[in-house]
Amino acid sequence: MSPYSLLPRFKAQYDANSQEFSLSGVVRPQAIDELAPSLALLRDAIARVRGVLYVNVRRLTQMNNAAFHAFSRIIIDACRARPDLKFVVITSSVVGWTSRKFSRLSGIEPNITVEEYDSEFYPGQGFLEEGGFVPILRTQTKMTWRHERAILPRHGMRPGIVMADICCGIGDFAVLVQKEFQPSRIVALDHSMSSLNYARQVMREFDIRGIEYTYGDASEMLLDEAQFDLVTCRHSLQIFNRPELILKELYRICKPGGRVYITNEKNSHCLGEPRAESIRWTYNEVAKLFGHFEMDVELGPKSRRYLIETGFEDIRVETFMVTNLDGDPQDFADVIVAWADVYAGEMAVRRGDGPEFVARFRQGFQDHIFAALHPKGYAGWPIWVASGRRPQ
Amino acid sequence: MGAVHHDLAGEPTFEPMIQIDMEIRNFVSAWRHCDYVSTYVARMISQTRSDSVRHSNLFSSAFNELLEVAFRTRHGDGELACRVSRHGATDRIELTFPCVAEERQFYKEAVSQVAGLEARERYVSSVSGDIAPSREIVLLELAVDYNATLRVEEADGDAIKLVVDLPLEGFEH
Numbered sequence: 001m002s003p004y005s006l007l008p009r010f011k012a013q014y015d016a017n018s019q020e021f022s023l024s025g026v027v028r029p030q031a032i033d034e035l036a037p038s039l040a041l042l043r044d045a046i047a048r049v050r051g052v053l054y055v056n057v058r059r060l061t062q063m064n065n066a067a068f069h070a071f072s073r074i075i076i077d078a079c080r081a082r083p084d085l086k087f088v089v090i091t092s093s094v095v096g097w098t099s100r101k102f103s104r105l106s107g108i109e110p111n112i113t114v115e116e117y118d119s120e121f122y123p124g125q126g127f128l129e130e131g132g133f134v135p136i137l138r139t140q141t142k143m144t145w146r147h148e149r150a151i152l153p154r155h156g157m158r159p160g161i162v163m164a165d166i167c168c169g170i171g172d173f174a175v176l177v178q179k180e181f182q183p184s185r186i187v188a189l190d191h192s193m194s195s196l197n198y199a200r201q202v203m204r205e206f207d208i209r210g211i212e213y214t215y216g217d218a219s220e221m222l223l224d225e226a227q228f229d230l231v232t233c234r235h236s237l238q239i240f241n242r243p244e245l246i247l248k249e250l251y252r253i254c255k256p257g258g259r260v261y262i263t264n265e266k267n268s269h270c271l272g273e274p275r276a277e278s279i280r281w282t283y284n285e286v287a288k289l290f291g292h293f294e295m296d297v298e299l300g301p302k303s304r305r306y307l308i309e310t311g312f313e314d315i316r317v318e319t320f321m322v323t324n325l326d327g328d329p330q331d332f333a334d335v336i337v338a339w340a341d342v343y344a345g346e347m348a349v350r351r352g353d354g355p356e357f358v359a360r361f362r363q364g365f366q367d368h369i370f371a372a373l374h375p376k377g378y379a380g381w382p383i384w385v386a387s388g389r390r391p392q
Numbered sequence: 393m394g395a396v397h398h399d400l401a402g403e404p405t406f407e408p409m410i411q412i413d414m415e416i417r418n419f420v421s422a423w424r425h426c427d428y429v430s431t432y433v434a435r436m437i438s439q440t441r442s443d444s445v446r447h448s449n450l451f452s453s454a455f456n457e458l459l460e461v462a463f464r465t466r467h468g469d470g471e472l473a474c475r476v477s478r479h480g481a482t483d484r485i486e487l488t489f490p491c492v493a494e495e496r497q498f499y500k501e502a503v504s505q506v507a508g509l510e511a512r513e514r515y516v517s518s519v520s521g522d523i524a525p526s527r528e529i530v531l532l533e534l535a536v537d538y539n540a541t542l543r544v545e546e547a548d549g550d551a552i553k554l555v556v557d558l559p560l561e562g563f564e565h
């Protein structure tokens with residue numbers, strides 16, 4: 001059994017700016033008195049707010065019926081006393097019981113609504129979450145693995161460790177790690193059900209053991225503190241508008257003395273010869289396009305700062321370049337085709353780009369492919385690898 | 393899931409997963425035992441579920457309520473036995489604990505009410521009611537929010553056995 005922490009295992013907070021009362025952690029009191037300060041905070045919040053009070057329970061992992069009743073009563077009473085007030089309870093799609101349990105409240109008082117926080121709340125994430133990206137991820141992982149298998153041992157990878165791969169996508173990286181390094185356990189988390197289903201199918205078909213796929217939100221994970229020797233998060237920090245929140249979570253689940261390993265790009269540094277100019281122009285535009293959707297695909301070189309600011313020590317940073325000379329140049333070309341499809345396709349359309357821009361934008365990708373397949377050509381995609389140790 | 397086994401009575405066979413026994417005296421000496429046991433058991437039995445982390449969270453949530461029910465027993469002697477077994481998507485919790493005669497009667501009635509119609513209405517009206525949730529309401533909530541089926545079985549001595557089937561695998565919120 002894990003050591004029982006004597007610290008209070010839940011937190012209640014009120015943020016006056018956003019009129020949001022939030023509860024997080026495990027709330028399993030024996031007697032309601034134990035909740036007195038939190039209940040008082042809720043009453044106080046209700047007394048101050050106008051219009052809407054948001055009740056955020058996204059990070060609430062457990063709550064017993066006694067506590068649920070105590071908080072609910074205050075909210076229900078407030079609805080009756082102040083018909084002008086509305087309550088919006090925000091639950092998480094990850095914690096299976098919360099939406100059901102809290103949705104009972106809206107049946108009792110029409111001024112209470114319950115909303116499940118989900119991916120659509122993330123800016124621009126829709127492009128990456130469902131379907132379309134799967135083939136790109138496959139080929140990308142195949143190409144980056146050639147480099148990373150040699151790099152990983154310098155960042156804490158070794159046999160027998162307990163590791164987590166956060167934002168695991170379709171699970172290819174976890175499978176490759178499992179084969180090559182044999183960690184004792186891999187927990188692989190993603191927020192895309194379709195990717196996880198795919199990953200589980202691969203695991204069944206190839207009879208792979210030791211990987212546990214789980215549906216979750218990287219910014220609010222159900223995983224316990226300090227349980228992994230190595231936490232990896234690849235090509236993903238760059239798609240969140242607030243990567244520091246994800247890093248905090250990666251830090252939290254990492255054991256003291258363990259390491260967090262991240263990989264990111266700097267898209268504007270993709271390069272090729274011949275036709276360098278056109279290629280450079282297009283990848284500069286890629287960075288701007290992602291920026292428009294609040295994603296920072298220029299994050300790579302900022303990894304060091306992010307890791308330091310999260311509290312990591314012994315930061316190690318290195319870069320590698322995936323090129324058309326690693327393995328089959330056609331693989332490289334396939335990846336570019338897929339990028340062009342999404343970037344110059346759906347994303348450009350969503351930003352409202354005109355046909356002239358899109359044509360020039362596409363040309364750069366075509367030139368990159370040209371460089372990759374040219375007998376004397378060279379095409380590259382640089383990746384920044386960084387890791388930090390959680391202090392003891 | 394592999395082949396379905398049926399025993400002679402026609403009920404599918406539940407494969408044992410884990411069993412934890414302790415003196416009730418010991419168990420009720422600290423409230424946090426409910427949280428301990430529910431968290432520990434949930435982790436152990438969820439490892440083979442398709443989403444171990446989420447399954448464990450759900451299972452712990454339901455199981456903790458049952459343990460809190462047992463914690464409130466008025467009988468101070470005997471054993472608490474928790475057994476978890478599995479058949480396909482269903483996990484079965486068998487919780488045996490000592491209780492006084494009236495409590496046994498109470499559980500029988502409470503469980504028979506859970507099966508009744510209007511379970512949901514009764515549960516909802518309890519949420520807006522004044523009194524903290526009774527043991528009956530806690531059992532009702534398992535049926536309403538976790539699709540649990542409950543039954544009571546006789547046990548040796550001054551004990552009662554609650555049998556709760558939880559179909560959590562594939563549970564969509």
Ligand SMILES: C[S@@+](CC[C@H](N)C(=O)[O-])C[C@H]1O[C@@H](n2cnc3c(N)ncnc32)[C@H](O)[C@@H]1O
Binds near residue numbers: 170189219
């Ligand atoms: C660019 S992909 C990287 C996937 C994988 N690490 C790889 O290198 O192939 C980003 C992944 O983050 C996942 N993701 C997006 N938002 C998430 C969130 N809030 N929590 C967990 N995963 C998320 C997406 O589903 C997607 O699989």
